[in-house]
Amino acid sequence: MKQCIACGMPMRKVDDYPLGDTTKNYCKYCARANGSMQSYDEKLASMTEFIIRTQGLDAHVAQKSAAFMISKLPAWKRGSDD
Template structure:
């Protein structure tokens, strides 16, 4: 089982991959409609919205949480301030 390099989601089935392409290292939630991977700003925005929706955090806290989580993932290591 692969883990998405951009959000950490486990990719267990073909439906988890962008356009069903199991050669990709990122999941369907980190892909654009054409199957290419979202950039850092796109992913930060969508992950922030996900955190707001699922955890009820205010936007500023949610964005900081998303940025922290993303800094630990392979796709965004170059964007972290660690």
């Protein structure tokens, strides 16, 4: 089982992958309609909305929480050359 590099979601089934492409290392929720991975800003916005919807936090707190959570994931870690 893979784990999405952009949001951390476990990817257990083919339909967890963007366009069913199991070679991708990110999930369908972190992909655009064409199957490419969302940018950091797109992921931050969607994760913020998810936190607001599921946890009822205000937008500012939800955005800070989302930024903290995704900063620990491989897709968003800053390399030494960034």
